[in-house]
Amino acid sequence: MDMNRRKFLKIGGAVALGLSIAPAGKVLAGVKGNYAPNPEALKAKNWAMVIDMKKLEPDVEACIAACHKEHNVPDIGNKKEEVKWIWTDDFNHLFPDEAHERLGEKYGKKQFLALCNHCENPACVRVCPTKATFKSKDGIVMMDFHRCVGCRYCMAACPYGARSFNFKDPRPYIKEINPKYPTRTMGVPEKCNFCAERLAKGLLPACVEASKNGGIIFGDLDDPNSEVNKVLNSEFTIQRRVSLGTKPKVFYIV
Amino acid sequence: MYNSRNIIIGLIIFAGIFTFPFILNAVTASGAPEPSLDTPEINALSAKECILDTDYMTSNHMELLADWKIAVVRDGNRIFVTDDGREFEMSLQNTCLECHSNKADFCDACHNYAKVEPNCWDCHVGPEVLK
Amino acid sequence: MLEKALIKESNRKFWVWILSLLVVIGIAFLAYIGQLREGLTVTGMSRDISWGLYIGQLTFFVGVAASAVMLVLPYYLHNVKEFGRITVVGEFLAIAAVIMCMLFVVVDMGMPMRVLNVFLHPTPNSPLFWDATVLTGYLLLNLFIGWNVLEAESKGVHPPKWVKVLIYISIPWAVSIHTVTAFLYSGLPSRHYWLTALIAPKFLASAFATGPALLILICYLLKKIANFDAGKKAIDKLALIVTYALIITLFMIGVEFFTAFYSQVPGHMAALKYLFVGYHGHAQFVPLMWIFVVLSVVAVALLIPRKTRENEKTLIIACAAVFFAMFIEKGLTFTIGGLSENPFGGITEYIPGVSEIIICFGIWAIGLLVLSLLYKIVVSVKRETDFANGLYNSQETLKHS
Incomplete structure (x- = not known):
């Protein structure tokens, strides 16, 4: 065979390419078995939450503790790198549009529960460059920690300060690791997931379960007969920063 | 050939450097470890079979887990149904490690031998973390 | 043409300069390894200030990169002959600046090893996806254009026709890179x-x-x-x-x-x-x-x-x-x-953290390194063509030989 240099390089290249893509055949063969939702799962088209601060007051700390324990949320111990899924803050801070300068301390400094609003029109989902943050079909703003590149664009976009970033390895800061739930790795942000993992097993979110007096009502916003809609129709409720058009799904009875 | 001595010495050094990892492995490597199946959970099983056949699991468990992640996190499908109808919760931490509770002798033994460092365990909690 | 960047000339200062840049890059690389190990905690960023020096510098250098259009546009669209000698200087400045931008994006990431996810899972609704896309495109455009124009010049021929097409594309493209960078910011509620x-x-x-x-x-x-x-x-x-x-x-x-x-x-x-x-x-x-x-x-x-x-x-x-x-x-x-x-x-x-500043210096050093080598090529090509055109001042030649 007449083998000049050009031909040799061509054939060599083709062989190298073949060898390097051959293993892909195995992957493309696909995974055996089928996937199905858990039949016991709680189902909804659009999960939402109403927080009744009056009823919740005695259970607030228990709610926060239950959530953070369940999800292995670390206690970093400094405000700059703090990680939190659910927390309390002053009315003034959480509802800047409703608070006014003359609002007395009694209401201005009243503590309210804050968490991810699982917006219907979430800014964080809009900006994520990899769809690592996305909206699930039951209306939860979810995070795919495996895909996230850690650009923190979602943190700049969120008007509710709901997102925390793992500036360092969180594991040493978790007092007692819940073996049933993963921790996070350094380099990704995290936030409340409306307990998607519990809903899938037919359980209500940890904070809802911990609010023994019924201070947190959880249900389907798209179901007119849901508990959430009943409360929204009968009580006066407000939301955080409505004017931004994010359509939050956490409502507050003041 | 000009400079044949230098060229040949150079070639030998080149070949030596490039085959060094193979030579080193040939000298130092021990045989491939056999992942241990000796856990109380597996011993208690009547039929000692994994969710899929061993061959498939050995070579494809990483793709399976990656697919599980997509199914669970992105599609909300959390149950794995095998072709013969058995059902499992898709969870590395809660399903795989339940039987394979000996992570050190099962997962790590092979991964260490093959010098792969899967980042699964950065987040998913292995038994060594809980001690 | 590449060899012109490496030819050893009697200019010792140049190589001392290159060496000192390499030293800075080396130190910054060590600092970056530290950041990879410790996490972004080594920076001054926080839960609130989630973007800091890195993204600020990215923004600034996208501007430097886009500014090449201020030479290209007058020269190619309005025939401003004065810029003929330096359009390539502008294009090569753009190359160095874009490389810096890309590095600033990568060092800012919490999970830099997954950077390709931006292209593996393309998300057109994210300005950051577009930023990565247009910056890559702009880098390639300027590499092709700058290189071909300079090579043609060094051979004393006209650059191929398709380069002209790329040049026309590069004009709105330059505007796009900075517009997209602005959109990173200007669309957040x-x-x-x-x-x-x-x-x-x-x-x-x-x-x-x-x-x-x-x-x-x-x-x-x-x-x-x-x-x-x-x-x-x-x-x-x-x-x-x-x-x-x-x-x-x-x-x-x-x-x-x-x-x-x-x-x-x-x-x-x-x-x-x-x-x-x-x-x-x-x-x-x-x-x-x-x-x-x-x-x-x-x-x-x-x-x-x-x-x-x-x-x-x-x-x-x-x-x-x-x-x-x-x-x-x-x-x-x-x-x-x-x-x-x-x-x-x-x-x-x-x-900003100490490592954060060192890493920034390292990226500037990489930019300067790229720039120095590219300009060395430009200068030697221009010197040859000037000589051929009889423009070269023989006294100057004597002084610098």
Whole structure:
């Protein structure tokens, strides 16, 4: 065979390419078995939450503790790198549009529960460059920690300060690791997931379960007969920063 | 050939450097470890079979887990149904490690031998973390 | 042509310079390894100030990269012959700047090993996806254009026709890279300082001041150390571009003050107050902002009168003032200022970490390294062609041989 240099390089290249893509055949063969939702799962088209601060007051700390324990949320111990899924803050801070300068301390400094609003029109989902943050079909703003590149664009976009970033390895800061739930790795942000993992097993979110007096009502916003809609129709409720058009799904009875 | 001595010495050094990892492995490597199946959970099983056949699991468990992640996190499908109808919760931490509770002798033994460092365990909690 | 970057000339200073850049890069690389191990905790960023020096620098250097269009457009569309000698200088500056931008994006990531996810899972609704895409495209465009034009010049032939097509594409493309960078900021609800349609035009205007100012400084430097003369007419034209672009930039920064303080909407005033006079007892950036103001005033005062604009000494001062003023406004305080008031009405301060600063120096060193090697090629090609055209001053040759 007449083998000049050009031909040799061509054939060599083709062989190298073949060898390097051959293993892909195995992957493309696909995974055996089928996937199905858990039949016991709680189902909804659009999960939402109403927080009744009056009823919740005695259970607030228990709610926060239950959530953070369940999800292995670390206690970093400094405000700059703090990680939190659910927390309390002053009315003034959480509802800047409703608070006014003359609002007395009694209401201005009243503590309210804050968490991810699982917006219907979430800014964080809009900006994520990899769809690592996305909206699930039951209306939860979810995070795919495996895909996230850690650009923190979602943190700049969120008007509710709901997102925390793992500036360092969180594991040493978790007092007692819940073996049933993963921790996070350094380099990704995290936030409340409306307990998607519990809903899938037919359980209500940890904070809802911990609010023994019924201070947190959880249900389907798209179901007119849901508990959430009943409360929204009968009580006066407000939301955080409505004017931004994010359509939050956490409502507050003041 | 000009400079044949230098060229040949150079070639030998080149070949030596490039085959060094193979030579080193040939000298130092021990045989491939056999992942241990000796856990109380597996011993208690009547039929000692994994969710899929061993061959498939050995070579494809990483793709399976990656697919599980997509199914669970992105599609909300959390149950794995095998072709013969058995059902499992898709969870590395809660399903795989339940039987394979000996992570050190099962997962790590092979991964260490093959010098792969899967980042699964950065987040998913292995038994060594809980001690 | 590549060999021209490596040919060992009698110029020892050049190689000392390259070596010192490599040393800086090496130290920064070690710092980056540290950041990979420890996490972004080594930076000054926090839950509130989630973007800091890295993204600020990215923004600034996208502007430097886009500014090459200020040479390409007049030369190719309006036949401004004076820029003929230096368009490639601008294009190569763009290459170095884009490389820096990409590095700033990567070092800012919490999970840099997954950077390709941006392309594996393309998300057209994210400006960051578009930023990565247009920056990559712009790098390739400038590599192809700069290289082919210079190679043709060194061979004494006209560049191939398809290069012309790429050049026409590169003009709107340059505008797009900075527009997309502006869109990173200007579409976020509740970040009042950024939530204005003026960001993109302001970015472009400030880029067209900063880039040409830097080019003027580079031209003077090349004249001094490499005996490469851009030509007085080209410098004068560039200085005029800097003047107009600077005034437009300052105008746009100024009108933001009117909107904020005449409307008296607290959210709009917060960041401006924080940056220029202090807010809620926090005044971290106030000195820096006033340095920006002083530099801007000095630059405007030196650039408007023709006498000082066309005088080498005063022009150099003016250009340096423009560069550092914009470096402060766009490369440091724009990003941080927009995040300083957190969603709960509190102010968070930001002090960059030591590693963070070292890593930034490393990326600048990489940019300078790329630039030095590319300009070495440019200078040797131009010297050859000048010689062939009989333009070369034989005395100069003797002096530098």
